[in-house]
Amino acid sequence: MIAALTAAQAMVAATARLRAAGVADPARDARVLLAHAARIEASRVTLIAPEELSPEVAERYDQLISLRAVRVPVSHLLGEREFYGRRFRVSRDVLDPRPETEALIEAALSEPFDHVLDLGVGSGCILITLLAERASASGVGADLSEAACLQASANAVQHQVQGRVEILQSDWFQNIDGQFDLIVSNPPYISLQEMADLSPEVRVHEPRMALTDEGDGLGAYRRIAAGAPDFLLPGGRLLVEIGPTQGHSVAALFESAGLTATRIVPDLDGRDRVVFAKMPL
Structure with missing residues (x-):
């Protein structure tokens, strides 16, 4: 009969297995997944380390x-990921919330807003976070993916903002009515030629339509620039996440559409991350 492994022994073996599979942080993932398997908080793993x-x-x-060894993301195995201090349910139907997107949240929260539109709402992490942080605001989230709309709706209920949010299946502005003082988006901005360089976690397990426009990576920004002036109130803001080399190209698109006060906002690592523009008064 094979003796049962202690938690510590199992973690060591799992770490070695993940390292051999090319996982970036095998020890961290081994610890988090053990906590999930044991149905305890990750902080308690040390306490059970000597136990079989x-x-x-x-x-x-x-x-x-x-599953992690074949590069299924940890968030998909856990079914959730933390973003701006809250936990959001995720799946392979939506883009994983990422820490760098918090730069978009900070920029949006830097000025007041009452009615926000999130284009490509995905998990809902951006829209729901903004509504959770601004209890008087309401919002609309739009996504072409029906599965993403369902995920965003579930997260809205989880974070108790469902009474102030409407989730619509829409191809960008197609099914949107009304005007907004804030429009936000984290659109697909990876160019087709860059897709092969992505990690398997992203390239294989996240929705392709949320990653790339199958072109130069600027296609979504062209659609947003063309439509935003019709849906922004005078003085309203447009904030989009970008890839770190796209800032000047996206700002030029917005300026050509008649938006003003464009600027590029860096993330915490100092990389260009958000383009800001305003609708003229």
Whole structure:
């Protein structure tokens, strides 16, 4: 009979397995997934380290590590990811919330707003965060993907903003009515030629339509620039996330559409991350 492994032994073996599979931070992932398998907080893993794993936990852990070894993202295995201090349900139907997107949140919250439109709402992490931070505001989220709309709606309920949000299936502005004092978007901005360079976690397991426009990476910004003036109130703001080399190109698109006060906002790593523009008064 094979002796059961302790939690510590299982983590060591899992770390080695993930490292061999090319996972970037194998020890962290091994720890987080053990906590998930044991259904405890990650901070408590040290406490169970000397204990033998039950057969049920050991089996769950082995399945999780097997999936992570073929580069299924940790967030998909956990079913959630943290963003701006809140946990959002995620799946392969939506783009994973990323820390660099918090630069868009900070820029949006730097001025008041009452009615916000999120184009390409995905998980809803941007729109829901903005509404959770501004209790008087309301918003509309639009996405071409029906599955993304369902995910965003579920997250709106989880964070108790469902009474102030409307989620619509829409091809950019197609099904949108009304005007807004804030429009935000994290659109697909990876060019087709850059797709091959993405990690398997992103390239294989995240929705392709949320990653690339199948062209030069600027296609979504052209659509947004063309439509935004019709949906922005005078003085209203447009904020979009960008790839770190796209700032000047996107700003030029917005200026050509008649928007003003364009500027490029960096993320915490100092890379260009957000383009800001205003509708003239």
